[in-house]
Amino acid sequence: MTTAVATRAPLARQLRSELRWILRRPRTVIGLGLLCVVPVLAGVGLWFAVDNAGGPAGPGLAAIIAGNGLVLPIFTLFLSLPLLLPLVGAIWAADGLAGEANSGTLRGLMVAPVGRIRLLGVKAFGIATMSLFAVTLMAFVGTITGIALFGMDGMLTISGTTLSVGAAVGRIVLTILLVTFQMWAVAAVALAISACTEHPLVVMAATMAGLIVFAVLGAFSSLDWLQPYLITSAWDGLADVMRDPLPTEGLWNSTALAACYLVIGLSLAAIRLVTKDG
Amino acid sequence: MNRRKVTVAVAAAGVVAGVAGLGVLAMPAGAGPAPALPQVDAQSLVESVLTAKPAAFGGTVDVNNSLGIPTIAGIPQLSDGASQIRMWTDGEGRARVSMPSGSSERTIVDDGETLWTWNSETQTVTKAPHGDAEPDAKPELGLGLGQDGKPLDPLSLARDVVGEVEKTSTVTVDGTARVANRSAYELVLTPKPTERTVLREVRIAVDSELRIPLRVAVLTNGTDEAAVQVGFSEITVGAQDAGLFRFTPSASAKVEEKKAxxxxxxxxxxxxxxxxxxxxxxxxxxxxxxxxxxxxxxxxxxxxxxxxxxxxxxxxxxxxxxxxxxxxxxxxxxxxxxxxxxxxxxxxxxxxxxxxxxxxxxxxxxxxxxxxxxxxxxxx
Structure with a gap:
C-alpha cells in the first residue's frame, strides 16, 4: 500500500503537466488567438453599424452599444456561446481522451499507477481551466476593444439604467462565470463521447451536431415541452445579466440545467473509462 | 475489481441524478397546499379589495396567454405564450414596470412627477409629465373613482360595484390558494346562466393580508386551461429601494419629450x-x-x-x-x-x-x- 502511494505522482504536478500539454499544442494557441479576434471583429462591425445607421446598431444587446463600450465583452461572449465556445471546448475534450487513444498514449496512462477517476479528473480540470481562460481572454479583449471604440461612461443596461464602473465589471465577471459554466457542461458531454471513441474528429462532430440538433428542436413550437430539457434553450435567457435590478431566477435555472448536463457527462465518462480494458 | 464496481455504481447514480435534476427543473413549480384562512363572504372580500390601501411591493408577474390572437412584435406579454413582467411600487404612486423580451426590454418608471418610458431596442427614452388624471394611483380593478371630481366614499362605491356585478354574475369565494408563497382567497365570478358569453368564469386570487389581486385567470367554456392567466410568481412585500423609482436617462439615449x-x-x-x-x-x-x-x-x-x-x-x-x-x-x-x-x-x-x-x-x-x-x- 505504501509503495503504491509513493509511486503516485503528486496531483499538482499532474494538473500542471496536463495544462502544459494543452497549451503546447499549436491548435490551442491558434484557437485562443482566433478567439481574441472575435471581439475585435464584432466591435469594428458594430462601430460601423453605429456610425452609418445613426439608429440602433442591431437587435438585442447591440442596440445599446453606442457610447457603451463595456457591453462589448458581454455581447461577444453571448455571440460566441452557441457555436464557437462549444467548438473550442469540444476540441480540448477530443484531444483529452480520444486524441490520446488515437496516438496510443492513453494506454500508457491507463496502465500507469494513476487511478482512472483521477485521470478523468485531471483531464476535466485541464478543459475547465482552459475554458475559463479562453472566456476570460475574450472578455478582456472585448473590454479593451469596447472602451477604445465606444468609450466608457459606466454601463447602460437594457433596463435603461446606468451602472457604475465597479458594478459593470461585476456584471462582466458574472457573465464570464456563467458562460464558462455552460461551456463546461458542453465539454463534459464531449468528454463522455471522447471516452467512447478513438477518433477526435468524431467527438467534435458529435458535439457540434448535438448542439445543432438541440437548436433545431428548440425552434419547433410543437416541441415546446422539450424546451426546459435543452441546454441550448437556456442560453438566450443569459441576457438577464444586462437587466437591472438583476433577475437571478432565470440565471440560477440555466446554471442548474448546465450542472445536470455536467454531472451526466462526467458520470458517463467515468463509467466508460473505468470499464475500459487495459 | 470491487473498487471498479463501486465507481461504476457511483457514476451510474450520477447519471440518474443528472437526469432526475433535468426532470425537476422542467417541472413547473408546485403551488403548495392551500392555506387555512378564516372564512370570508364574497361581498366583504370584494369590498376589502376595492377599499384596500395601495401597498409597497415588488415582484415578478408571470403572464400565460393562450388567447390565439396574432403576435405583436416586441411585446411578448401581449402575444401567445409565457412571458414575464417585473414590477415594483412604493404604494404612494411611484412605480416601475419592466417588460423583458428576449435580450431587450421596455421599462416604465413613474417617479411621481414624470413618466419615463425606455425601449432598449431603439435606445430611446420618452419623458411625459405626470398628468393630473393619474396621480392618486389607479384604483384597484381600474374602477373610476370620483370621475367627476366628486370624492366618493370608497365603501359605498364598493357596495355599488358589488351590487352591479351581482346583477349578472354569481360571486363566490372558492376556497384558498397559495400564490407566490402568499396565502390568498380565490374569488370566482361566474356569469349567470342567462348570460350568453364564451367565458366560463374569472378567478381572482386575493391576498389575504394586503387584499390585492395576486392572480387573475380567465377561463372559457369547454376547456380547463385558462385562456389568460396573469399572476405573481414571486412577490416581496415591504418598502422597495427608492432608487427603483428614479430614472436618469443615460447620455447615449435619445430623449423624446412629450408635452402634456x-x-x-x-x-x-x-x-x-x-x-x-x-x-x-x-x-x-x-x-x-x-x-x-x-x-x-x-x-x-x-x-x-x-x-x-x-x-x-x-x-x-x-x-x-x-x-x-x-x-x-x-x-x-x-x-x-x-x-x-x-x-x-x-x-x-x-x-x-x-x-x-x-x-x-x-x-x-x-x-x-x-x-x-x-x-x-x-x-x-
Missing part, C-alpha cells in the same frame, strides 16, 4: 371627432355586452393604425393600393362570414370575437358569433 398641454388638447379634439363619427354603442349588459360602432368606409384602412394615434385615421385617404393592404391582412386573420346583417370578417380569440362588416360596422365582445351578429344587426 398643447398636443394633448389637439389629440383630444381629434379623438373626439373620430369618436363622434364612430359613435360606439353598447348592446346588452353584463357579460354579453357587445360594443358596436360604425366606421366611415374611408377610415377602414385606419384600423391598422396603432390605437394611440387617433390622428392617423383622420388623414385623407384615396382608395389606392394601400387601402387593400390592411383589408387583405384582416381577411387573413379572420374568416369570412355573412348573414342577414351583411358580409364581414370574423376574428376569433378564445375570450371573444370581433366582427368587422364590409360596410364599416364593427362589433366586439366576449360573446359567441351569433350574439355579435344580432348586435351588429341592430346598428344601421
Amino acid at each position: 398641454e398643447e398636443p394633448s388638447e389637439q389629440d383630444k379634439a381629434e379623438a373626439e371627432k373620430v369618436f363622434g363619427q364612430v359613435a360606439p354603442q353598447v348592446v346588452g349588459d353584463g357579460w354579453d355586452s357587445v360594443i358596436v360602432a360604425k366606421l366611415p368606409a374611408d377610415q377602414l384602412t385606419g384600423l391598422q393604425a396603432p390605437a394611440d394615434e387617433p390622428g392617423r385615421s383622420d388623414r385623407p385617404r384615396r382608395g389606392g393600393a394601400d387601402q387593400t393592404d390592411p383589408q387583405a391582412l384582416l381577411k387573413q386573420l379572420g374568416k369570412q362570414v355573412s348573414g342577414s346583417w351583411g358580409n364581414g370578417t370574423l376574428i376569433s380569440s378564445k375570450i371573444g370575437n370581433v366582427l368587422l362588416a364590409d360596410d364599416g360596422r364593427i362589433a366586439l365582445g366576449a360573446v359567441p358569433e351569433q350574439v355579435l351578429t344580432e348586435a351588429i344587426g341592430q346598428l344601421k
Whole structure:
C-alpha cells in the first residue's frame, strides 16, 4: 500500500503537466488567438453599424452599444456561446481522451499507477481551466476593444439604467462565470463521447451536431415541452445579466440545467473509462 | 475489481441524478397546499379589495396567454405564450414596470412627477409629465373613482360595484390558494346562466393580508386551461429601494419629450371627432355586452393604425393600393362570414370575437358569433 502511494505522482504536478500539454499544442494557441479576434471583429462591425445607421446598431444587446463600450465583452461572449465556445471546448475534450487513444498514449496512462477517476479528473480540470481562460481572454479583449471604440461612461443596461464602473465589471465577471459554466457542461458531454471513441474528429462532430440538433428542436413550437430539457434553450435567457435590478431566477435555472448536463457527462465518462480494458 | 464496481455504481447514480435534476427543473413549480384562512363572504372580500390601501411591493408577474390572437412584435406579454413582467411600487404612486423580451426590454418608471418610458431596442427614452388624471394611483380593478371630481366614499362605491356585478354574475369565494408563497382567497365570478358569453368564469386570487389581486385567470367554456392567466410568481412585500423609482436617462439615449398641454388638447379634439363619427354603442349588459360602432368606409384602412394615434385615421385617404393592404391582412386573420346583417370578417380569440362588416360596422365582445351578429344587426 505504501509503495503504491509513493509511486503516485503528486496531483499538482499532474494538473500542471496536463495544462502544459494543452497549451503546447499549436491548435490551442491558434484557437485562443482566433478567439481574441472575435471581439475585435464584432466591435469594428458594430462601430460601423453605429456610425452609418445613426439608429440602433442591431437587435438585442447591440442596440445599446453606442457610447457603451463595456457591453462589448458581454455581447461577444453571448455571440460566441452557441457555436464557437462549444467548438473550442469540444476540441480540448477530443484531444483529452480520444486524441490520446488515437496516438496510443492513453494506454500508457491507463496502465500507469494513476487511478482512472483521477485521470478523468485531471483531464476535466485541464478543459475547465482552459475554458475559463479562453472566456476570460475574450472578455478582456472585448473590454479593451469596447472602451477604445465606444468609450466608457459606466454601463447602460437594457433596463435603461446606468451602472457604475465597479458594478459593470461585476456584471462582466458574472457573465464570464456563467458562460464558462455552460461551456463546461458542453465539454463534459464531449468528454463522455471522447471516452467512447478513438477518433477526435468524431467527438467534435458529435458535439457540434448535438448542439445543432438541440437548436433545431428548440425552434419547433410543437416541441415546446422539450424546451426546459435543452441546454441550448437556456442560453438566450443569459441576457438577464444586462437587466437591472438583476433577475437571478432565470440565471440560477440555466446554471442548474448546465450542472445536470455536467454531472451526466462526467458520470458517463467515468463509467466508460473505468470499464475500459487495459 | 470491487473498487471498479463501486465507481461504476457511483457514476451510474450520477447519471440518474443528472437526469432526475433535468426532470425537476422542467417541472413547473408546485403551488403548495392551500392555506387555512378564516372564512370570508364574497361581498366583504370584494369590498376589502376595492377599499384596500395601495401597498409597497415588488415582484415578478408571470403572464400565460393562450388567447390565439396574432403576435405583436416586441411585446411578448401581449402575444401567445409565457412571458414575464417585473414590477415594483412604493404604494404612494411611484412605480416601475419592466417588460423583458428576449435580450431587450421596455421599462416604465413613474417617479411621481414624470413618466419615463425606455425601449432598449431603439435606445430611446420618452419623458411625459405626470398628468393630473393619474396621480392618486389607479384604483384597484381600474374602477373610476370620483370621475367627476366628486370624492366618493370608497365603501359605498364598493357596495355599488358589488351590487352591479351581482346583477349578472354569481360571486363566490372558492376556497384558498397559495400564490407566490402568499396565502390568498380565490374569488370566482361566474356569469349567470342567462348570460350568453364564451367565458366560463374569472378567478381572482386575493391576498389575504394586503387584499390585492395576486392572480387573475380567465377561463372559457369547454376547456380547463385558462385562456389568460396573469399572476405573481414571486412577490416581496415591504418598502422597495427608492432608487427603483428614479430614472436618469443615460447620455447615449435619445430623449423624446412629450408635452402634456398643447398636443394633448389637439389629440383630444381629434379623438373626439373620430369618436363622434364612430359613435360606439353598447348592446346588452353584463357579460354579453357587445360594443358596436360604425366606421366611415374611408377610415377602414385606419384600423391598422396603432390605437394611440387617433390622428392617423383622420388623414385623407384615396382608395389606392394601400387601402387593400390592411383589408387583405384582416381577411387573413379572420374568416369570412355573412348573414342577414351583411358580409364581414370574423376574428376569433378564445375570450371573444370581433366582427368587422364590409360596410364599416364593427362589433366586439366576449360573446359567441351569433350574439355579435344580432348586435351588429341592430346598428344601421
